[in-house]
Amino acid sequence: MPTHAYVPHAPGYVDNDGPKIVTARFPHEDSFTIGRAEATGAYLGLKAALDRRPSEVHDEVRNATLLGRGGAGFPAGVKWGFMPPGKYPYYLVVNGDESEPGTYKDRLLMERDPHQLIEGCLIACYALGLQQCFLYVRGEMALAQEHIAMALNDAYAKGYVGKNILGTDFSVDIVLTWGAGAYIVGEETALIESLEGNRGMPRLKPPYFPAAIGLYGQPTIVNNVETLSNLPWLMRNGADQYKTYGSDDSPGTRMFAVSGHVRRPGVYEVEQGVTTFRELLYGDNFCQGIRDGHELKMFVPGGGSAPWFFEEQLDLPLEARPVGAAGSMLGSGAIVVMDETTDAVKAALRLVRFYARESCGKCTPCREGTTWEERILQRILDGEGRPSDIDLLLDIADNISPGPYPVAADPDRSLEAIPFPPKQTTICPLGPSSVAPITSTIRRFRHEYEAKITKRDSIPVASAPVVAETVAEEVIA
Amino acid sequence: MTYFDDSNLATAREIISRYPRPKSALIPLLHLAQEQDGWVTDDAMRQIAELTGTTPAEVKGTGSFYEMFKFHPVGTYVVNVCTNIACQLLGAEDLLAHAEATLGVKAGGTTADGMFTLEDVECIAACTEAPCLQVNYRYRLRVSDADFDALIDDLRHGRADDVPEHGTLALVRQHIPADTGAGIVAPEDAREAPVWLARNAKADDAGGES
CATH class of the missing domain: 3.40.30.10 (Glutaredoxin)
Structure with a gap:
């Protein structure tokens, strides 16, 4: 049996020896209470910010190159600069709708250290002149909602939130709000729709970049929970200190959830850029390798939407640019490890089924395409697949995400990596995300697909004049 | 239309008061209805529509998008x-x-x-x-x-103490006290920069920084 050196009151979190920027309070059992938070430096970052001009606080965040931790990895300080001047009021929307398969770090940050998140929200509001903050927590996360509600009530009572914060002229309300079960609401414009009381369907960008036209049509900053949770430490210690961790391109730490077939799955706070996938998956401080008697087959490097990696990509650093060049993304910091017992087709189907279920239905290529993908994969798995199904899957994928889809290199067959991100015919990246498991597995494990295909095409491929059209009609019928 | 009991109606009004637009309270109010009965009834949707200035069809239209809302009775x-x-x-x-x-x-x-x-x-x-x-x-x-x-x-056998009946999520609710809250900021009410941003301008006048 593997030993799980977990912190018992924070199931999943593993306390390793690395620097702690966002998880410093986790080892305390009462980390979510105002008493523990204040005793361990909570709101000192806010005080440091309030002693400075708002523009200086913004500069500090820009200088730190704090990258967004929600998936896209865009620098927060730059994103903050996109709001049109003078078009008041500005809003802050906190994205706590974490639902990407394999991902959970925001849930722990919200459950275990809500005061850190609240403090981060306040620092952002002060720096940018954001006048009301909406903290949107995923509906299924009841404990996170409870701890944040408790923390907000205490923070109001102590004068950290609300009118004339800490006796200054800075005033802002933080409103806890919550979703009700829809993956797509993690997309920032869909989240805004949901917050306005609508179905969570993404808006077209342009023109609906939230920084320009966001909540109620006003400039709005949408930031991820982990991104904002970095701000208190950053204000207490400064950008220079922040940049001593991680690499030049990706300073600081990131939380990674590693699940699947590893000896010690867990959520780890890891230095970005300098740590590699191999260290994280095999290191003694981290996951300690693949489970006994088995070997690595493949892994998802950045949440369900990321194209898959293999043995050859293990030495890449945990950093956006090299991972993107190698054909995938770090995304939401979720790594799902699969050993040689894993059926590639079955694993791909499970993720595709997720996207088919969660497609909001706004864009035709995604709404129809994900359903087709699921049905074709299911029939291959059920022994009802036909030889043309593989090309049909790739054809549907091409309709959602035209052109070569990002994939990892395959040295055995002299195939180069195709860099991330993909093109898309849809408003948001959900549709293209469904393509990732399909193209990753067909390229690498085509033989597994072929081995499952036992039926013949009803019209022999060799004699069919236009194969694609014939097959398409069959599927519709 | 009366659906919410007195206590929940007060909670509903309090929730609505936190948003610049009442419709933003729609999802939290659907949760509140589900907390009262374990599922969302037609009467609940009618009252939510009244409270948020929408129609019952809009309430159902939004609510049915989200998996957690049940429009028929479910298990405890x-x-x-x-x-x-x-x-x-x-x-x-x-x-x-x-x-x-x-x-x-x-x-x-x-x-x-x-x-x-x-x-x-x-x-x-x-x-x-x-x-x-x-x-x-x-x-x-x-x-x-x-x-x-x-x-x-x-x-x-009622031995799982941490599990409330279906519909109840957080056991603690947020309350913003009237005297310490900053208040809602609606798009039409706040056309000027917030006061604390003036600190940038003052410093610019004094120090000439951009």
């Missing part, structure tokens, strides 16, 4: 077994099959006694603790078949 305990990739790798499908056998219903079904609804759900963010499930949105981690049976037994 909704058991959500995750079968997404990380859980699947560690036996979630077997767990779900065991759950179906134990409860005697397929995923999506409710037991005849109205105690349990079983669901096959997407990732619930506890992937390192696979296979996992939620019962009324309270976690159970690394669940074996025996653990599942013990959980059902506990729930049947």
Whole structure:
């Protein structure tokens, strides 16, 4: 049996020896209470910010190159600069709708250290002149909602939130709000729709970049929970200190959830850029390798939407640019490890089924395409697949995400990596995300697909004049 | 239309008062309705429409998009077994099959006694603790078949103290005190920069920095 050196009151979190920027309070059992938070430096970052001009606080965040931790990895300080001047009021929307398969770090940050998140929200509001903050927590996360509600009530009572914060002229309300079960609401414009009381369907960008036209049509900053949770430490210690961790391109730490077939799955706070996938998956401080008697087959490097990696990509650093060049993304910091017992087709189907279920239905290529993908994969798995199904899957994928889809290199067959991100015919990246498991597995494990295909095409491929059209009609019928 | 009891109606009004637009309270109010009855009734949607200045059709239109809202009665305990990739790798499908056998219903079904609804759900963010499930949105981690049976037994006999009845999420609500709250900021009410940003301008005048 593997030993799980977990912190018992924070199931999943593993306390390793690395620097702690966002998880410093986790080892305390009462980390979510105002008493523990204040005793361990909570709101000192806010005080440091309030002693400075708002523009200086913004500069500090820009200088730190704090990258967004929600998936896209865009620098927060730059994103903050996109709001049109003078078009008041500005809003802050906190994205706590974490639902990407394999991902959970925001849930722990919200459950275990809500005061850190609240403090981060306040620092952002002060720096940018954001006048009301909406903290949107995923509906299924009841404990996170409870701890944040408790923390907000205490923070109001102590004068950290609300009118004339800490006796200054800075005033802002933080409103806890919550979703009700829809993956797509993690997309920032869909989240805004949901917050306005609508179905969570993404808006077209342009023109609906939230920084320009966001909540109620006003400039709005949408930031991820982990991104904002970095701000208190950053204000207490400064950008220079922040940049001593991680690499030049990706300073600081990131939380990674590693699940699947590893000896010690867990959520780890890891230095970005300098740590590699191999260290994280095999290191003694981290996951300690693949489970006994088995070997690595493949892994998802950045949440369900990321194209898959293999043995050859293990030495890449945990950093956006090299991972993107190698054909995938770090995304939401979720790594799902699969050993040689894993059926590639079955694993791909499970993720595709997720996207088919969660497609909001706004864009035709995604709404129809994900359903087709699921049905074709299911029939291959059920022994009802036909030889043309593989090309049909790739054809549907091409309709959602035209052109070569990002994939990892395959040295055995002299195939180069195709860099991330993909093109898309849809408003948001959900549709293209469904393509990732399909193209990753067909390229690498085509033989597994072929081995499952036992039926013949009803019209022999060799004699069919236009194969694609014939097959398409069959599927519709 | 009267649906909410007095206490919940006061809560509903308090929730609405936090948003610049009442319609923004629509999802929280649907949760409140579900807390009152365990599911969302037609009367609930009618009153929510009145309270938020929308129509019942809009309330249903929004609500039906979200999986957590139930528009028909469900079990006292909704058991959500995750079968997404990380859980699947560690036996979630077997767990779900065991759950179906134990409860005697397929995923999506409710037991005849109205105690349990079983669901096959997407990732619930506890992937390192696979296979996992939620019962009324309270976690159970690394669940074996025996653990599942013990959980059902506990729930049947009222021994799972941390699990409220279906519909109740957080046991603590946010309250913004009238005297210390900053107040809502509606688009039409705040055309000027907030006062604290003036600190930038003052410093610019004094120091000439941009």
